[in-house]
Amino acid sequence: MLRSLDIRDMLLIDRLDLDFRPGLNVLTGETGAGKSILLDCLGFVLGWRGRADLVRNGASQGEVTAVFDLPQAHPARPLLTEAGIPVGDELILRRVNGADGRKTGYINDRRASGEVLRALSETLVELHGQHDDRGLLNPRGHRLLLDAFAAVDLSAVRSAWVERREARAALAGAEANLAAAKGEEEFLRHAVAELDKLDPQPGEEAELDTRRRAMQGAERIRGDVARALHALGSEGAEGAMLDAGRWLDGAAERAEGRLEAASAALQRALIELSDAVAGVESALEAMEFDPRDLEKTEERLFALRALARKHDVLADELSGLADELRARLSRIDAGEGDLARLTEAVAAADAHYDAVASGLSEARATAAKRLDAAMAAELAPLKMERAVFETVLSDAEPGPEGRDAVAFTVATNPGAPSGPLDRIASGGELSRFLLALKVCLARGNDALVLIFDEIDRGVGGATADAVGRRLARLAEGAQVLVVTHSPQVAALGGHHFRVAKSVTDGMTTSRVTALNDPERIEEIARMISGETTTSAAKEAARALLQG
Structure with a gap:
C-alpha cells in the first residue's frame, strides 16, 4: 500500500505531504489544476521515464519521497534482497532531480539506479488510463492475464519444457561428439x-x-x-x-x-x-x-x-x-547405441511435454470462455451490452509456458468485425473494457496499488455510476487511486482529495487537500454544476454520497 507521498519543488508544487489510505482514494479538481502532476511525481520516484522539466521554476532541485507498507509475502522483497538493500516492513523510495537534469534515486537510504527503481515499481504500482499499453493493449501480456484469471499452475509445463530441452540438448551433443569422433x-x-x-x-x-x-x-x-x-x-x-x-x-x-x-x-x-x-x-x-x-x-x-x-x-x-x-x-563404437537411447528419451520428453501442454491449452480454453462470459456481464452495466469481447487462442511456438498465443479481441457493434482492442475501441470504450477486465481479474491481491487516470472520461450518468461501483469493488481487495472528473465516481470514494491551483505573488502553485464530509459535498456539487454551485447541485451531491 502507498502510505504517503511527499513532494518538494516539483513542477507547480512547492511543498506537498499526502497520506493515502486503503480502499478507494479519489482525486478531483478542475482541468489544469495539476492532477496529472501528482502522477508525474509518483512516476518520477518510481523511476518511470517521463518529462524532463520536473523541477519547479526557481528551485535548485526537486525531490519526491514515497513510503509503502511492505507485507512479509510482498513480491518486492526478493528484488530488494537481490539488490543488497535492507528489507523491512516499510519501503522508502526517494528521488532527487537537479535543475541540471541529473537524477539520483534512493531505496531505504541506499543509492539505487533508475533501472532498479523501475523493476521494483512493477511490484508496487499498476497504472491504467485511456492509453494503457502495458496490460490490456499489449498482446504479449494477454496470456499472462488469462493465466491469472484461470489460476493455472505453470510449474508442470515448465518442468516438462526443461526436460524436453535437456533431452534435445543431450541428443544434439551426442550427435556432435559422435560426428567429431568419427572424423578422427x-x-x-x-x-x-x-x-x-x-x-x-x-x-x-x-x-x-x-x-x-x-x-x-x-x-x-x-x-x-x-x-x-x-x-x-x-x-x-x-x-x-x-x-x-x-x-x-x-x-x-x-x-x-x-x-x-x-x-x-x-x-x-x-x-x-x-x-x-x-x-x-x-x-x-x-x-x-x-x-x-x-x-x-x-x-x-x-x-x-x-x-x-x-x-x-x-x-x-x-x-x-x-x-x-x-x-x-x-x-565411437557405442555411439550408435547411445544415439538410439537418447532419441528415445527425446521422444518420451516430447510426448510428456505435449500431454502437459495440451492439458494447459484445455484449461486456457475453458478459462477463456469463462472470461468472455464474465466480461459480457461486466460490460452490460457499462452501457456496452452490444459489444463482444472474445479471448482468442491460437497456436504458438512451444515454450516453457505452453504453446498457446492469447489475444483479446472486441467487436463494438453487432455485425462489425472484431479486432485488437487498440484498433477497434475508442478512448472511452477502451477505458471501460479495461475496467471490466480488471474487475474480472481481481482476486483480492493488495500487493499492487492500482491507479486509474481519468478512466471514466467520456461517460456519465448511470454509466459513470457503474464505473465508480466497479472501482469501489476493486478497492475492496486493493488500494485504488482514481483521478476523475465524474461526480458519480468521486462520491463512491472512501477518501477524497481535491487538487486546486492558485497564484500568489505571481507564482502559480498546486495544492492538494484531503476533504471532510461538508467539503466533499461542495466539491461534488462543483463537479455537477460547474463554476456556480447551486443548491440543487448540493442536494444532488448529498444524494450521490448517500448512495
Missing part, C-alpha cells in the same frame, strides 16, 4: 594399435635409462677391473706372495725364530689379498652383460621417447593416453 576414428585406431604394440608401462622409461647407463658404465671400466684382477691373482701378487711364503717357511728352521713375525704378517696379507681378489671377481661378474641387451634396452627406450614426442606427452603418460584413446574409440 582412423587416427585413433592407428594410435591405439601403435600404443598397444609397444605396451608402455608407468616408470618404465626411468628403469630403462638406469639400466642403459649401468651397462654403458660397465663397458667403459670392465677392462681396468679385469687387469686389476690379473695383477692380484695367481699370476700376479697372490702367486708371488705364495712363493715368498714357501721360501720363508723353508728358511725358518735355520733362522732361529727371526722369520716368525715376517711369516705371520705375510699370512695376514694373503688373507686380505684373497678378500680383495674375491671382491674384484664379484664386481667383474656383475659387469658381465650381453651387448645385445644394451642394444635392446636402447631400442625400447628410444621407442618410448619417440612415441611420447609424437603425442606431446611424457613417456610415463603413454599408458594413460592409451586408456584415453581406447575410451574414445569405445564411445
Whole structure:
C-alpha cells in the first residue's frame, strides 16, 4: 500500500505531504489544476521515464519521497534482497532531480539506479488510463492475464519444457561428439594399435635409462677391473706372495725364530689379498652383460621417447593416453547405441511435454470462455451490452509456458468485425473494457496499488455510476487511486482529495487537500454544476454520497 507521498519543488508544487489510505482514494479538481502532476511525481520516484522539466521554476532541485507498507509475502522483497538493500516492513523510495537534469534515486537510504527503481515499481504500482499499453493493449501480456484469471499452475509445463530441452540438448551433443569422433576414428585406431604394440608401462622409461647407463658404465671400466684382477691373482701378487711364503717357511728352521713375525704378517696379507681378489671377481661378474641387451634396452627406450614426442606427452603418460584413446574409440563404437537411447528419451520428453501442454491449452480454453462470459456481464452495466469481447487462442511456438498465443479481441457493434482492442475501441470504450477486465481479474491481491487516470472520461450518468461501483469493488481487495472528473465516481470514494491551483505573488502553485464530509459535498456539487454551485447541485451531491 502507498502510505504517503511527499513532494518538494516539483513542477507547480512547492511543498506537498499526502497520506493515502486503503480502499478507494479519489482525486478531483478542475482541468489544469495539476492532477496529472501528482502522477508525474509518483512516476518520477518510481523511476518511470517521463518529462524532463520536473523541477519547479526557481528551485535548485526537486525531490519526491514515497513510503509503502511492505507485507512479509510482498513480491518486492526478493528484488530488494537481490539488490543488497535492507528489507523491512516499510519501503522508502526517494528521488532527487537537479535543475541540471541529473537524477539520483534512493531505496531505504541506499543509492539505487533508475533501472532498479523501475523493476521494483512493477511490484508496487499498476497504472491504467485511456492509453494503457502495458496490460490490456499489449498482446504479449494477454496470456499472462488469462493465466491469472484461470489460476493455472505453470510449474508442470515448465518442468516438462526443461526436460524436453535437456533431452534435445543431450541428443544434439551426442550427435556432435559422435560426428567429431568419427572424423578422427582412423587416427585413433592407428594410435591405439601403435600404443598397444609397444605396451608402455608407468616408470618404465626411468628403469630403462638406469639400466642403459649401468651397462654403458660397465663397458667403459670392465677392462681396468679385469687387469686389476690379473695383477692380484695367481699370476700376479697372490702367486708371488705364495712363493715368498714357501721360501720363508723353508728358511725358518735355520733362522732361529727371526722369520716368525715376517711369516705371520705375510699370512695376514694373503688373507686380505684373497678378500680383495674375491671382491674384484664379484664386481667383474656383475659387469658381465650381453651387448645385445644394451642394444635392446636402447631400442625400447628410444621407442618410448619417440612415441611420447609424437603425442606431446611424457613417456610415463603413454599408458594413460592409451586408456584415453581406447575410451574414445569405445564411445565411437557405442555411439550408435547411445544415439538410439537418447532419441528415445527425446521422444518420451516430447510426448510428456505435449500431454502437459495440451492439458494447459484445455484449461486456457475453458478459462477463456469463462472470461468472455464474465466480461459480457461486466460490460452490460457499462452501457456496452452490444459489444463482444472474445479471448482468442491460437497456436504458438512451444515454450516453457505452453504453446498457446492469447489475444483479446472486441467487436463494438453487432455485425462489425472484431479486432485488437487498440484498433477497434475508442478512448472511452477502451477505458471501460479495461475496467471490466480488471474487475474480472481481481482476486483480492493488495500487493499492487492500482491507479486509474481519468478512466471514466467520456461517460456519465448511470454509466459513470457503474464505473465508480466497479472501482469501489476493486478497492475492496486493493488500494485504488482514481483521478476523475465524474461526480458519480468521486462520491463512491472512501477518501477524497481535491487538487486546486492558485497564484500568489505571481507564482502559480498546486495544492492538494484531503476533504471532510461538508467539503466533499461542495466539491461534488462543483463537479455537477460547474463554476456556480447551486443548491440543487448540493442536494444532488448529498444524494450521490448517500448512495
